[in-house]
Amino acid sequence: MVEDKETSAPANWLLEVKDLACGYGDTTVVSDINFALGEGDIGCLLGPSGCGKSTILRAVAGFLPLQHGQIHLAGHPISVPGKAVPPEKRRIGMVFQDYALFPHLTVAENVAFGLRHMDREERQLKVTQLLELVHLQDLADQHPHALSGGQQQRVALARALAPEPTLILLDEPFSNLDADLRRRLSLDVRDILKTLGMSAILVTHDQQEAFAMCDQVAVLQDGHIQQWDVPYNLYHEPANRFVAGFVGQGGFVKGRTMGPDSIECELGVIRGNRAYPWPAGTLVDVLIRPDDIVFDAQSELRPKVIEKTFAGTSTLYRFRLSAETEFEALFRSHLDFRLGEQVPVRVEADHLIAFERT
Numbered sequence: 001m002v003e004d005k006e007t008s009a010p011a012n013w014l015l016e017v018k019d020l021a022c023g024y025g026d027t028t029v030v031s032d033i034n035f036a037l038g039e040g041d042i043g044c045l046l047g048p049s050g051c052g053k054s055t056i057l058r059a060v061a062g063f064l065p066l067q068h069g070q071i072h073l074a075g076h077p078i079s080v081p082g083k084a085v086p087p088e089k090r091r092i093g094m095v096f097q098d099y100a101l102f103p104h105l106t107v108a109e110n111v112a113f114g115l116r117h118m119d120r121e122e123r124q125l126k127v128t129q130l131l132e133l134v135h136l137q138d139l140a141d142q143h144p145h146a147l148s149g150g151q152q153q154r155v156a157l158a159r160a161l162a163p164e165p166t167l168i169l170l171d172e173p174f175s176n177l178d179a180d181l182r183r184r185l186s187l188d189v190r191d192i193l194k195t196l197g198m199s200a201i202l203v204t205h206d207q208q209e210a211f212a213m214c215d216q217v218a219v220l221q222d223g224h225i226q227q228w229d230v231p232y233n234l235y236h237e238p239a240n241r242f243v244a245g246f247v248g249q250g251g252f253v254k255g256r257t258m259g260p261d262s263i264e265c266e267l268g269v270i271r272g273n274r275a276y277p278w279p280a281g282t283l284v285d286v287l288i289r290p291d292d293i294v295f296d297a298q299s300e301l302r303p304k305v306i307e308k309t310f311a312g313t314s315t316l317y318r319f320r321l322s323a324e325t326e327f328e329a330l331f332r333s334h335l336d337f338r339l340g341e342q343v344p345v346r347v348e349a350d351h352l353i354a355f356e357r358t
């Protein structure tokens, strides 16, 4: 997915959403939404609850009329002023949080549901291929109630893929599953979509899921896209304070600019790989991520451990340096410190991220 505000955008986008605004009744929930999705790309709408992710998805699916803007799919207008292609004619497959399988049909019958126009043999072949793709060939004759949540969600995906849609929309598809299964299934689903070269949009509030599964991610707040980018850039080059706080761990430490690419704060002087336009002496907040802090026995900076969260291979420490400066650090777990211990550390950040203090 890439930002597409220009009218000169290439014509070969699979999905183009331009200046979209929509909502419910007279209320506008999302506005100024612009993006384009390339063929075979997996995009994501990421943001906190109520920011409008599902509303955008409903507009793309055709369940919600637009208040403003246009949507094109595979070069065809599907929502433009005066014309809206009905949802069933959009060639868009949907997968929901609650699976929405037919309980009285078997797994194979659920997958075959949208293939009634095919003859019997062709349909069976297609169902077999899809069940193999989602690794459920042995459960073809089971009913949904006999399946785990993860298996049911794979049936739902196979059923959505069966009519060979142009685009798949996934609305919080893993949120009913436990954390471990969620992680594994999101990678499985990515593999399946990539194997087929299928384009998709995932809606989630889970940043790890978005990063694991998607090529590009749009971060939303209050009905507006704050930034879209590849996961690496969202983490290391957040466009604003909201994105910096929402994506990844970390917190802000008060600082003062010394030059365009260096900031002085209680942790020392931090030099980065980008320049800021503010004059020297500007008061700023500097973002410190847990992986920006390293252990250094020679360092004179010795903050106190105030919290410690053991996570197997690593331990997340929360340090206090003074009444107003706290930060986190992620160390390999063999670096084991006690609560209250003063630990020599230094900042090793090549990505300097700061916002002017208001």
Ligand SMILES: Nc1ncnc2c1ncn2[C@@H]1O[C@H](COP(=O)(O)OP(=O)(O)OP(=O)(O)O)[C@@H](O)[C@H]1O
Pocket: 024, 029, 047, 048, 049, 050, 051, 052, 053, 054, 055, 056, 205
């Ligand atoms: N059918 C509806 N009628 C009126 N308002 C609605 C309707 N559905 C959603 N809203 C409102 O629109 C806003 C955005 O809702 P939406 O479901 O798009 O958010 P979301 O980001 O998908 O949230 P969540 O992660 O909680 O599902 C919310 O304020 C919500 O209350």
